[in-house]
Amino acid sequence: MIEDRIALIAAARAMSARGLAQGTSGNLSLRTARGILITPSAIPYDQLTPEMLPLIRLDGAYGAYEGDYRPSSxxxxxxxIYLAKPAAGAVVHHHAPYCTALAMARREIPACHYMIARFGGAPVRCAPYALFGTAELSAHVLQALxxxxxxxxxxxxxxxxxKTIEAALAAAAELETLAQQYLLSLAAGGPALLSAxxxxxxxxxxxxxxxxNIKKA
Structure with missing residues (x-):
């Protein structure tokens, strides 16, 4: 379990280092054998220690957690997401500039580049607005996913x-790159979209x- 906690903190700090989050914005979580480890609310990532990470049990009362610090809002x-998607091993949420710019415009990312396949197909949807931390927002997110x-x-x-926190962080970074490329293409007249x-x-x-990529025997 300590290894999971260390990995989640490392990913949180890497998210900041890559410019995907500022201050305490964004949040990350990791599925473990005992439940979900998640970053706590309102604590900068560079101040996190393993014991600060709350644990939300998948088999307990909805939203109940263990630990001294409250989970992210x-x-x-x-x-x-974990309850609906058994294959999900980690979740990364960020407010990176290009993704957030599209989100502010309430625009999805269409089939502008083959890397859309990285996220399961086209489009990468934009969930409707709802107040952060609410059941309404969660329902919108599940539909968009x-x-x-x-x-x-x-x-x-x-x-x-x-599947892993490293994979989720890599996907978050790649999504930000795709959002940047899409926005730049709009400035050039708009992308030619791939067919279904x-x-x-x-x-x-x-x-x-x-x-x-498995090494040959």
Whole structure:
């Protein structure tokens, strides 16, 4: 368990170092054998220590947690994602500039680049606005994440999931890059979009090419 706590703190600090979060904005969580470790509310990432991370039990009362510090105000959509998506091992939420700019405009990311396959297909949806930390927002997020591994949230930010905290953080960074490229393409007159068939082919190819790279025996 201590290894999980150390990994989550390392990812939180890496998120800040990569410019995906400022101050205490954003939050991260990790599925473990005992439940969900999540970053606490209102504590800068560089001040976190392993014992500060609250643990939300998947098999306990909804929202109940163990620990001395209260979970992130966004604990609800983290918990609901894990309950709805058994394959999700980690969740990263950030307010990075380009994703947030699109979220402020309430624009989804269309099939502008084959890397859309990284997130399960096109588009990367933008969930409707709801007050942060609410059940309404969580419901919107779950809908936006149907058959997707990432989404934007209107006037808020972005969410990316992964099998591990490292994978979720990498996905969050790649989503920010895709958002930046999409915004730049709009300034150049707008992107030529891939067809549904081209996106499907990219999703299938992505699963093969970007799967585990096993060393030959």
């Amino acid at each position: 966004e604990w609800r959509f983290h918990l609901d 149907e058959e997707r591994t990432a989404c934007l949230m209107a006037s808020h930010g972005a969410i990316a999931t992964g 068939e081209e996106v499907a082919a990219a999703v299938a190819q992505f699963a093969q090419v970007y799967g585990p």
